[in-house]
Structure formats: C-alpha cells, structure tokens
Amino acid sequence: MSYRVVIAGAGPGGAVLARELAAKGIAVTIYEKGEFSELGHNWSDAVEIAALEAIGIEVPVLKGGRWEGALVKRSGSDEGLFERHAIPRLKLFSPDYSSVKDIAFRMLITDRRALGKMLIQQAAAAGAEIRYGCEALGLLYRERGAGGPGGVDVYGLKYKEAATGDIKETKADIVVESSGYQSTLRRSLPPSTGLAGAFVDADFGLVNREVRVRDPILAKTDFIADHYRYGFHTGYQWSHMHNEARIDIGAGVRPDPANPDPKDLIEEFIARHPSIKPEMVRGGRALCIVGRPLPNFATGGFIVIGDAASTSVPTTGCGVGSALFAGLWAAGVIEEAALESRSDLEKLWEFNKIFYRDHDRGPSLAALSALRIALQDLGHDDLSFLMRREIMDRETLEAAVNGRFVPPGLRTKLSSLLRGLAKPSLLLKLNQVVSTSTKIYRHYKRYPQSWDAAAFEKWSRRAEELFGKEE
Ligand SMILES: Cc1cc2nc3c(=O)[nH]c(=O)nc-3n(C[C@H](O)[C@H](O)[C@H](O)COP(=O)(O)OP(=O)(O)OC[C@H]3O[C@@H](n4cnc5c(N)ncnc54)[C@H](O)[C@@H]3O)c2cc1C
Incomplete structure (x- = not known):
C-alpha cells in the first residue's frame, strides 16, 4: 500500500497504533523525541486491566492475593511487566480518615519501562519504522478558507533530528499526534480549527511517586492498606504494595502555591510508618494531565490521541488505558481510510464518534x-x-x-x-x-x-x- 501514516510520540498510544497499522501492511513511521532506553517512566503505574486485555497482553491470574503468570515479576527489579502483589480491592479513605470504603480496583500495577519497551518492540516486529531522537516540531497543512476543524488539511510534519540538528519535513496521508500533554503538533494549527489551545495550569496535577523498600520485621506490626486518600489537598495520596519488600507511595495535588508539595505529603506518610526505609529505589515527579478531553480529535489528515488530547481519567490522572484504547480505535479508523485512499475529516470523524458515542469512556x-x-x-x-x-x-x-x-x-x-x-x-x-x-x-x-x-x-x-x- 502506498498509503503512509506518521506518528509523533512512542508512548503507549503511539506504539499500539503503529503496531496495529503495521500489522495490516500500512507504512507507518514513529518520530520519537527520546531514545529507546527512555521510554515509559521509571516506576510502575496502575493501568486499566480492560485496556491491557484489549491490546492482547496476557493478563495474569489472581492466586492467593498475588498475580501469577508469565509476565509477572519474580523479583522486585527484574524485567517483568506486572508487580506481584494484587490489589483487586482498594481502601478509599476520606481526607480526614474518618470513613473508609472498600472498592473494586480494576487496575494492574504495571512497570512503565517494561510496558514502553514491550509495545515499541511489538510495533517494530510488526514492521513499523521507529525514528528515535526525532522531535516533531509542527504540522504541514493547507488552509481551506473555512473555520473550525474543517479549515485545514494536514499533509505531513516538520521534525528535528537530534544527531545532526537538521530540521526536515516528511509527508504523510495521515499524521497522528501521540506526544503527550505538550501537544506540540495540534498547537501548531491555526486557532480557528479549535484544536490549537494550550493546556492551562488547572488542567494538571503535580504528582510525585516513590518506590521504597520495607523492613520485613517492622512490616509485621506496621500494617499499610493499599489505599487512596481521596480528595486530599485537591488531589489524592496513595500507597500500593509491589511485593513483600517494596511499596509505592505517591501524592498528587493541583499545582497551586496554596497547596502543599506532594513530596512533603509523601514524607509525612512515611514518617508515620517505621517499616518504610529512607532510600528511594525508583520514582519521579511530573505533571499529569487531568483536564477535560478535547471536544474534537481530528482535522483533515490529522488525529490526536492520548495525553495530547487530555483523555486521562480526571479524578485519578490515569491515562494509559485511554491512550491504549485510542491507539486501537484510531488504527481501525485509519485502516478503513487507507482502504478507500481517504484522509478527509468526514472519514476521520469516525474516531470522535467511537470515543464519544460508541463507548462510555468519552462521556x-x-x-x-x-x-x-x-x-x-x-x-x-x-x-x-x-x-x-x-x-x-x-x-x-x-x-x-x-x-x-x-x-x-x-x-x-x-x-x-x-x-x-x-x-x-x-x-x-x-x-x-x-x-x-x-x-x-x-x-x-x-x-x-x-x-x-x-x-x-x-x-x-x-x-x-x-x-x-x-x-
Ligand atoms: C507521576 C505520574 C504518574 C502517573 N500515574 C499513572 C497511573 O498510575 N496510571 C495511568 O494510567 N497513568 C498514569 N500517568 C499518566 C500516564 O503516564 C499518561 O496518561 C500516559 O503515558 C499517556 O500516554 P501517551 O501515549 O498519550 O503519551 P506519553 O506516554 O506521554 O508518550 C509521549 C511520547 O512522545 C514523546 N514526545 C514528546 N514530545 C514529542 C515531540 N515533539 N516529538 C516526538 N516525540 C515526542 C515522548 O518522549 C514520549 O515518549 C501518570 C503520569 C505521571 C506524570
């Protein structure tokens, strides 16, 4: 097929999309700013089980409070995809701890480095081309003289090669932005398309998470429930066990000088739990998109997915599930468009329809x-x-x-x-x-x-x- 798709960003959304398109014989190239070794995050995230299943990952089975399966880590630090300790139910505390609810938690604690590598390797194995060290700078488009998303036809992107410093252009039938909340590509469109707006402070949570080691002797008397303390300082604070020896502790707040630093909220939690040792083994701090999803994800020749489209769960900041589903749904739409040699907005609108009408996710x-x-x-x-x-x-x-x-x-x-x-x-x-x-x-x-x-x-x-x- 002479049809060509280019994707900006090799996160979960872009990698799954590339894998699916390449498997159908469509020429697809990912332009990724970073390197292979940097994909994902240096920690484990709670990822929707339904999304992992939908993309065909072998989900482990629950046995005696642990996950068992080929992709489960055997030790704390090996390459396995899933942490061993299972959290089928989670304690949900009110901010002042005066009430607790026991809720179903439909997530698997997933190593984001392992997931990042696995998905991109699957995409490459299916035939996708991955160009690391290539930062997408903006879209190439023609204006059609109309307002709204119908006002442009995108036909490629501009990118910078880190190795040479050269700025180049590449043409494509469809460009997909999957480059995270910075959303450089859609923001290069004319404001009249309604797609170019930057996210604002209120669309973000500032999140810290730390993986720490626990002392096994002290842990016998220092009980810590897998929990969320929901609504705590405009966000929430949590802890999830990874296995007998490791625990993930985190907090997220609305970025606002009136709020405490999430790092301090973690320290305060740790100070109350003598079994948690001082050194951090993994973790990080970053902004997390929690704003409302874009009301439209497409123009002629262009679709935006994942964090770039603000599709994380606003009440938790979990966005991997939406990015994975969006990768799958966009692949179906693009495959059909390719079969008809089309890339017009009428055709790509199907992605909006899937997101907002066919599934409950968007609403x-x-x-x-x-x-x-x-x-x-x-x-x-x-x-x-x-x-x-x-x-x-x-x-x-x-x-x-x-x-x-x-x-x-x-x-x-x-x-x-x-x-x-x-x-x-x-x-x-x-x-x-x-x-x-x-x-x-x-x-x-x-x-x-x-x-x-x-x-x-x-x-x-x-x-x-x-x-x-x-x-
Ligand atoms: C601290 C923290 C904790 C989180 N915890 C969870 C959690 O528990 N569960 C969950 O589901 N989600 C969590 N998230 C959110 C989750 O990480 C994102 O929702 C998810 O990664 C979005 O996937 P994506 O494919 O849209 O984009 P990303 O994963 O952000 O991937 C974007 C990719 O594009 C690349 N890129 C960026 N700009 C360019 C450019 N101009 N050109 C080319 N490449 C570019 C980046 O290098 C990156 O590889 C957390 C986020 C943070 C920060």
Missing part, C-alpha cells in the same frame, strides 16, 4: 472532569462529611476511581437529601455539580454522528455552556 471523562473541578474547591471537612454520610457513596466513588461516571438515580438523590440535612448549602452545591455533570455526560452521548460543521458548532456551544457552569 464519562467529560462528566468526571466537571466533577473534579467542583470537588477540588471543597475543603477536607466537607469532602469527609460527604463520604462519611454516604452522600458520595461507594458506588459513585468506585466508578470515579475506575474512570466511569454513574448518573445518580432518584433513590440516590432522595437518600442523599436526608443524609445531608446537617449541611444544606453543601448539599445544594453538590446537587448542582452532579446535575451539571449528568447533563454533560448525556450531552456527550449525543455527540454528532458525522462531520457536519453546523451540527458540531451547535453541540460545542452547548458543551461550553455546560462547562461554563463549573469552570
């Missing part, structure tokens, strides 16, 4: 982002009250942690009313937020089926109105 992420914004403004006392009184109940919180928004039924609303009588203004505020989030969820489910400039404009106006109530 849930949009609704959860409105919920996050409002809940971040509540103090510890109010949040703890809502959790303690079951106004924010187990079902709602379990769904939110696992990336789903569940619109409350009439019974839930009535029982919340009774339980929240002691704080009527708080209850009123929560009701308004939940009602707006529910409207957002339903609005995204009615996303335009096909590309139609007028229909999309009308839909976008209403989306902005709804978000305006929360932002």
